[in-house]
Amino acid sequence: MTDFPLTLTRLRFECVAETPLRLGGVRAGNNLRGALVDVMRRATCPYSVPAVAGVSSVPDPEHVAICPVCWLVAANEKPGVERRGYVLTPPLYLPETLAPGQRFTFHLTLVGEAQRYLPYFVLAVPEMGSIGVGSKRGRFRLRRIVSETLNGIEEEVLAEGETVIHPPRYSITHADVMERVDRALQTWRGQGIRELNVVFLTPLRLVWNDHLVKTPDFAIFFARMLERLDELAIQFSGSERRPYEERIHLQDLALQVRMIENDTHWIEVASGSSRTGRPTWISGLIGTARYGAPIEVWRELLPWLIWGEMVQVGKDTVKGNGVFRLVI
Structure with a gap:
């Protein structure tokens, strides 16, 4: 796309x-x-x-x-x-x-x-x-x-001390994302396996096949992120659904990414609800995972990872969950 x-x-x-x-x-x-x-x-x-x-x-x-x-x-x-x-x-x-x-x-x-x-x-x-x-x-x-x-x-x-709102002239677009991809790839000279750290800063709460995922499996993480991005684009930007062949191609690439080191752990966090009066769980993974893949794989996956940094991933993103940062 x-x-x-x-x-x-x-x-x-x-x-x-x-x-x-x-x-x-x-x-x-x-x-x-x-x-x-x-x-x-x-x-x-x-x-x-x-x-x-x-x-x-x-x-x-x-x-x-x-x-x-x-x-x-x-x-x-x-x-x-x-x-x-x-x-x-x-x-x-x-x-x-x-x-x-x-x-x-x-x-x-x-x-x-x-x-x-x-x-x-x-x-x-x-x-x-x-x-x-x-x-x-x-x-x-x-x-x-x-x-x-x-x-x-x-x-x-x-501005501080003012009451007048100045609507921003610039929004973030896919062209901006691709510019950042180009800058990132310039730091990766040559071919071979390249490593990427993903730092999960707030709880990452993923569900796969009706079960909580308690390890940072890259393919699951990427699949949920791509699904979220596509649904946001359809609902709020009038996008057509991503072609099936492209989605499968990206998911196959994600399967080529290997976890090299896992320094994440699961934390239990509950939040109160004024609407229901009952606690809800917003637990998830935090920490750092290091992944490796050929640079050709990263070249196609990086745009969606950068989008994911901005919209977050997993459950409860409106409550601050799913914040992650890429360290290239």
Whole structure:
């Protein structure tokens, strides 16, 4: 698929804690996502709090067509089929509790047509900070928002101390991904087997044949990532389904990748649900795996691995799971 139609807007939210802030370590993504959705529900969608708004709990089709909150929770209607059009990348390498004045960042990536909802996300984050996040409702202040691209271009979407949003002019495209592939391959001169490290920074939770996968099998990891990318492109960028022959070709290439070293381990993580009142498991693999394959194999797989870095992979990506980085 030489002309992959997916586009992304990746936003970096730069924040500072105002009170002791317990983001929860590996639960930080889940805590931030819960606060984000709560704010958007109350501020944007009367059907989310019908008892307060005095409206029916069943939204009409016209409302659903334009409401970002109804769109945000649409994936609950067909679990595993519908994908959400945003990805949350939580703060990494932070202590359990942030002291007042300590800075942190997190990212939201909007996919395809979901980019039209950018103002709703931008407006919701300062409100999240004032209401509070985490077990003790620690508060933070949004300093500024920056849009990032793969080639190093940064655009200030919301400057510190301002209230005017400046929509970014540039989004991430397949051409940007291929430029990064070319730069990466330039560091691999000559032929033969080349090694690639994949660092799983937040829990990687993969399911294969109805079972949790507790080792970083590359073929399974790649198959789930390619499936996710294709479904996102179909749902949010109007893409046609990837030709069967191409999908099989890529999967056959992935089977040629061999694990050289596995330094990952499984961690058990539970998250609370304000909707069900019951905990849900967001456990998964973290750590580093090293893989080897001929450079001709990597040349075809790298574009999709780079896309995967940006949209994450596996279960619970909207809660911050599935963040990984390539070390070439």
